[in-house]
Amino acid sequence: LLAVLRHYLLQSNAYDLGLFDQWIWLTSKNLPSYSTMTGLHMFADHGAWTLYIISVIYKLIPDINILFLSQSLSLCFTTIPLWLLCKKNNLSSKVGFLVGTFWLLQPVVFNINLFDFHPEVWAMPCIAFYYYFEKNKNFSISILLTVLILGTRDGLVLLIFGFGLEQILKKKFRRALILFLISILWFLFLNNLMYPILNGDKGSVMALARYSNYGDSFKEILFTLFLNPLYVLKQIKLIDSIFYLLILFAPALVFLKNISFITLISSFPLVFSNILSESSSQRTLIHQYSLPIALVIVVSVINGLANNEDIFIYRRKTFLWMIICWAALAKPLFFAGPYLSRLDSIIPAREAFKEIPKNANVITTSYLVPHLSQRSFIKYPKNEDDIKSDLKEFNILLLNPLDPGWDSSNKLQKEYIKTAKENNWDCFKWDNGLELCEK
Numbered sequence: 001l002l003a004v005l006r007h008y009l010l011q012s013n014a015y016d017l018g019l020f021d022q023w024i025w026l027t028s029k030n031l032p033s034y035s036t037m038t039g040l041h042m043f044a045d046h047g048a049w050t051l052y053i054i055s056v057i058y059k060l061i062p063d064i065n066i067l068f069l070s071q072s073l074s075l076c077f078t079t080i081p082l083w084l085l086c087k088k089n090n091l092s093s094k095v096g097f098l099v100g101t102f103w104l105l106q107p108v109v110f111n112i113n114l115f116d117f118h119p120e121v122w123a124m125p126c127i128a129f130y131y132y133f134e135k136n137k138n139f140s141i142s143i144l145l146t147v148l149i150l151g152t153r154d155g156l157v158l159l160i161f162g163f164g165l166e167q168i169l170k171k172k173f174r175r176a177l178i179l180f181l182i183s184i185l186w187f188l189f190l191n192n193l194m195y196p197i198l199n200g201d202k203g204s205v206m207a208l209a210r211y212s213n214y215g216d217s218f219k220e221i222l223f224t225l226f227l228n229p230l231y232v233l234k235q236i237k238l239i240d241s242i243f244y245l246l247i248l249f250a251p252a253l254v255f256l257k258n259i260s261f262i263t264l265i266s267s268f269p270l271v272f273s274n275i276l277s278e279s280s281s282q283r284t285l286i287h288q289y290s291l292p293i294a295l296v297i298v299v300s301v302i303n304g305l306a307n308n309e310d311i312f313i314y315r316r317k318t319f320l321w322m323i324i325c326w327a328a329l330a331k332p333l334f335f336a337g338p339y340l341s342r343l344d345s346i347i348p349a350r351e352a353f354k355e356i357p358k359n360a361n362v363i364t365t366s367y368l369v370p371h372l373s374q375r376s377f378i379k380y381p382k383n384e385d386d387i388k389s390d391l392k393e394f395n396i397l398l399l400n401p402l403d404p405g406w407d408s409s410n411k412l413q414k415e416y417i418k419t420a421k422e423n424n425w426d427c428f429k430w431d432n433g434l435e436l437c438e439k
Contacts, residue, residue: 017116018369028058044198081128089306107329162266244283260303348430365405402433
């Protein structure tokens with residue numbers, strides 16, 4: 001409900017809600033699955049083949065709220081395999097309840113549910129179930145689950161590789177080898193074959209651009225990491241990284257003496273990649289990059305508690321600490337501040353949406369893109385060099401220079417509107433600065 005409310009308040013964005021909604025809608029209509037905002041193919045964005053499953057639902061109900069619902073359900077449903085894992089470790093129902101609460105009160109869980117939509121959230125129940133079945137003699141179900149996990153985002157190859165490291169510490173070398181092969185082969189398949197085929201000259205794992213300090217290709221980055229560690233250490237933003245680790249592990253500090261460090265090792269490749277990244281967004285609890293790590297932390301607590309259940313001697317302090325961390329690091333107060341910044345724009349935007357034909361090619365601000373993204377052509381203005389070509393290809397402008405949104409500017413949007421009027425487009429303006437122009 002909060003995710004839907006945020007969207008209604010015009011706080012959702014082109015990246016990534018508008019992107020995924022357009023991709024899934026195009027696929028559901030059997031149209032080429034290329035985004036008109038990035039030029040990338042749906043599968044060749046992050047290798048998320050699970051998006052094809054949701055596109056089948058879009059054939060019946062093409063509603064963006066399905067994405068919000070699927071994301072929230074995935075986060076909540078993760079408590080079920082966590083509960084089952086507690087029972088498998090012979091932990092009491094009280095501990096199972098504590099662990100479920102611990103997961104739901106992870107600040108990143110609340111934040112990512114509001115931060116548009118990301119398909120890797122679907123992987124959370126699969127990760128928890130992986131650990132549930134990993135304790136079985138038959139490892140085949142866990143292997144199947146790793147395939148589902150990788151089907152939500154290519155970056156989770158690091159998590160599967162981490163699973164392999166964990167198996168080495170458990171001296172299960174055959175399992176480790178299987179997990180290493182799955183992660184490496186999937187990465188090579190995407191980076192060396194599928195992405196070049198589907199994206200042409202853009203064909204490589206997109207996230208590699210965030211590690212350009214270490215090399216221009218995956219091979220160069222690996223050579224730098226292993227052969228020049230001193231250079232790597234110099235590139236790391238130390239204070240930023242320490243703060244990130246503190247807020248990431250803060251909710252688990254109350255469990256520190258119980259935590260299983262063997263389980264925790266599986267999160268290290270993801271933690272390391274977030275620290276190395278040039279993008280500070282990978283070192284926050286607002287974006288999706290820390291969500292799998294938070295889940296591994298919860299599982300490591302379960303495996304640690306299996307040997308020591310006396311945590312309930314301190315249960316009041318435990319719950320109090322969870323709530324303090326949630327209040328400090330989750331973002332519910334955004335609904336009393338930043339998320340209310342566009343209240344005067346809601347009615348004009350709704351009126352404008354009604355005037356735009358379903359088959360129109362639309363250029364609009366980033367925060368209005370997700371409300372109009374179920375069409376073949378949509379984008380937001382971000383480059384002055386595109387104005388002439390855009391006004392040939394598109395026939396609707398819906399812009400607000402007073403509130404240009406992410407990755408745009410007042411000057412650029414004014415130039416779009418000015419050029420449209422010079423080409424005899426019909427324009428109508430609302431009091432809040434929103435302007436609708438039609439060719």
